[in-house]
Amino acid sequence: MESAIDQAPAESQESSTPKPVNFNFHGKAGEFFKIWVVNVVLSILTLGIYSAWAKVRTNRYFYSLTELDGHRFSYLAKPLQILKGRIIAVVLFGGFYALNIFAPVAGLFASLAFLFIMPFLICASIRFNMRMTSYRNVRFDFKGKAWDAAVNFILLPFASVFTLYLLMPWVMKRIDKFIVDNTRYGNKAFNADTSAGTYYMATFATIGLSIGLLIFLGVIFALFGTSMDLKNLEGEQGASAMFTIVMMGFYLIFFTFVQALYKSIVRNYLFDNTELEAVATFGSTFQFGSLAWLQITNILALICTLGLAFPWTKVRKANYTVDRTQVNIQENIDPIIDSIIEESSAIGDEVANVFDVDVALT
Template structure:
């Protein structure tokens, strides 16, 4: 007798959990930290910078709550000071070499470019390895090879630009070669064209290699999404500065610009201010909103993902408000603006997960912790920006 096979067992369903992000900092609290940092930076001629940064990071991390529990920052200022000195020495040597001779500047640029991806990766490993949530350290697991590949676009564009500077006449009264001007313009256009590619490679490298316990993120935003995001601001900027570029690179160039601008020279400062406001209060908030929503919503894995719902209207209004109050208070509103901006951007993000975070973290706590050791072993202790 043939018995029918039993139906397959239904796949186990995991409830979807939403982990909200909350920022509890206040402008008045951070103002006290900020003003002390500024005074100590002035007294120490900038040497207090690593200690100031540690105080700032610990305040912002400690007031960032993920599912009700704050982040922690465990980096030491002494370790960061070594990285700060190293980066300062490298840029100082580059500037000295550039002033010494054009060829020496080119050699220094290649040397700095060869070292920079390793320093950038070290910075992210240090920052993540010294950040914790519920007692567990984050990790950054990107390889050194991928860090160099991520920096390939800016190097390919910057190297021809630096090489072209070798042909700039040393005598300021000498005629500037017309072919050199066109060459600079071509390199500049190429740099603008590859900028979205650069951003995509950098963000992909960062967001594919964040890890907490057994979870590691992936990045699923395609390259075309970055070009689509960049089209509007590029067109707007081109419309604004296009006529000026046309005057410079057509006919007698500088003479034609002088003939046009001299009768209305009094308007130039207002035009510069209007252009700055256009970028800061218009294009800037739009790019920030679109970039955050794109990058973080495309970050995650099969068990969890980030969702960013930052609104342009809110970002635009806050940018206008912060800009006006910073100007009216001669800069004293800056810490209040930083806190307001952090709250708006952080609380626009939440985490959607089907994983039992408590069980995952508890299981990982039972294993030997390597993240703190990795961070301590990173002798550079750099923090060149994430």
């Protein structure tokens, strides 16, 4: 079938330039809190069975309230699909755990077998999540192969051990590119034009930050050590517990700062260098300081409310992500979308779900 975009004059296609479009999230913490409470209660009462329905309700809420250029996203999965995948996952991991306890030799062989099926599970999970996501009635898709997943997720990380992990930034670049380059929107492919340089820069930056934080913490504890008898402190249960809590707090802050720095650098670089063929380019403006503040305050809110602030933290994180993501769409996107819709409905929307399973436990 000849699409409208094929009929358009070449001059108009060449002159088309990307234009920024609005990307908004309309979710509210109060609304999601009601959904979350029901999900938690019913999941407990049904011994986890309702968690599949809970995941669908949660994803549909967040997808349907995420708006791009006046159109909302859709989550298409059905609870029974999620439940089927979780039953498979529980059986696999439960059997693996039992073998390691009661038959260690058999567990060793099971571990080797798991390495062989892991690439398939990775691709199946990503493919499921993509195909269950649609925008303007067009589904996303994932074309990654199990062998390529094995190379990127298993073989190369293992090989990096022999380079004292100096290879890992390059491996992380390959993993991101593998996922992006194999993702589709209708019949259009995403493409990430990235190099390993920024990944190495992000790695060295996080190492530098880690060293700086460790030195800072060392100075703090040295100052406290000169003003108190640590031996007596350890002998008092209350003081020892407080010391443990303080240490855990410092660990959370340390991990949050390091993770926020790496994520802000890599995400911005990846988005800035990714495009959707003849459809859109992307941008990201994550900032180290604001991201670290978001994550730390979310953790504190969860601790202080014993987890009841989870809906607020999830909505807050979604707002942050959407507000700092830019999408620039080609002016001729409408005829492209119309063509994709026709192909999708004619060739097989139903076939897209066959053999798809969600293997994730969360």
